[in-house]
Amino acid sequence: MITSQSNSKIKEIRRLIHDRKARDQSGLFYIEGLRLVAEAIQMRAKIEALVVAPDLLSSSFGRELIHDAATKDLPIFEVSGEIFKSISVKEGPQGIGAVACQRWMEIEMLQLAPGDQWIALDAVQDPGNLGTILRTSDAVGGKGVVLLEHSTDPYDPTALRASMGAIFAQGLVRANLEQFADWKTRSHYSVIGTSGGVKCDFHHAEYPDPLVLLMGSERQGLSARHLELCDQVVAIPMVGRSDSLNLAVATGVMLYEIFNHRRDIRKG
């Protein structure tokens, strides 16, 4: 059992939690808690090792998880409760965590089947927003998120927590704007943008199938270059004092509008 803060594995996990560069370089990330670890296993995320604090792991569900992992020859690091708590970013640590491999797709490989929907986010900055958007995308049956330009990390602990496990079910693509533009030109998929400055009301628009929903960043919205890439740009009307919505809310409102439009069309 690991009981020392200076153990190299503990130090590596700490870096995976707090340091994006360590995550980017290793292609790994750390998740914590029964729900996320169970979700990762069920969704066949590639797990490098389980981290277990037997003192803290009280649930039989947790013990079953570990038993299963042992039968699959997954490495298990046992750590003291004190060590586990010291790396935990969760209230009420449950004594189970995992180091897992990030999963990214190349944009060239991205193909949309009928019914598919992806979200492209330009330079999203807030990991809570990104995680929440993954969670909502999962809820409407969306396939994943394309992160354009320099964005926050979906494997950041705040994003992971906000995604509520959807990170394992959603596809992830990173691309710069030119790569995205090339892909769009070659593939001819429909891109629908959202911007406050246009006349087309999101509720009266028509939504092609499949589609990519393009959302601007928290601060900037969509630039002229982004708008050029869109087959259609719609606006969510606002009648109050504010001229914008929170990005995760705006994306959620758009996703459910598209979801409803599709259901209405199927109903006829």
Place this chain on the structure above:
Amino acid sequence: MITSQSNSKIKEIRRLIHDRKARDQSGLFYIEGLRLVAEAIQMRAKIEALVVAPDLLSSSFGRELIHDAATKDLPIFEVSGEIFKSISVKEGPQGIGAVACQRWMEIEMLQLAPGDQWIALDAVQDPGNLGTILRTSDAVGGKGVVLLEHSTDPYDPTALRASMGAIFAQGLVRANLEQFADWKTRSHYSVIGTSGGVKCDFHHAEYPDPLVLLMGSERQGLSARHLELCDQVVAIPMVGRSDSLNLAVATGVMLYEIFNHRRDIRKG
């Protein structure tokens, strides 16, 4: 000019930022930044004093604000840039803040006119969610939020920031569930609840006017007692792995669905 950390006014402001009890007892709160202070003044929030760091205040808009405040006999505390930064919770402090009075309504006074919409939130815990919900309520022309039971504080700095100034335009009511139930019984206003466990699809429901939208807490959803108070309970369908949405997203999706229904009815 105040240059000492131990100045009693600076200590009081620090408590207003970090300590809910200090806010609850004094009925005051602290806001920071040009946009929020300007919004507070414009919306006639009762301001006790402006806090200004001349070294940091570079914008002419900021200087105008202070000039206007001086003509209105508003007390102005000048502080050093160092002191201002030390109390700031914002990146790139703009050198202007204000101590203002909280504004609460009694639930007994709450009356709904045609077209009005309020949101009742049961025990909302996350200040970011609460601020974001205020922002979205403003965007759809909603009137305000009723905070049921023990909830987070809309005057928490995170909630203030997430509200993007909507806090000054939205009504705020605090009540326990029994007070809310009494009010509902006496007033006969329609309460629409949202819960995952019901059959009525939010997109196929009808929405009375005026209405109160009742949302459960992040963790618990609506209890049986809450559901009893509703004239109708609707569900937002989810087709993915997750069985819930982020609270601010779910509220935003509901608010825009109601907004669209009302527009569709007006259009005929």
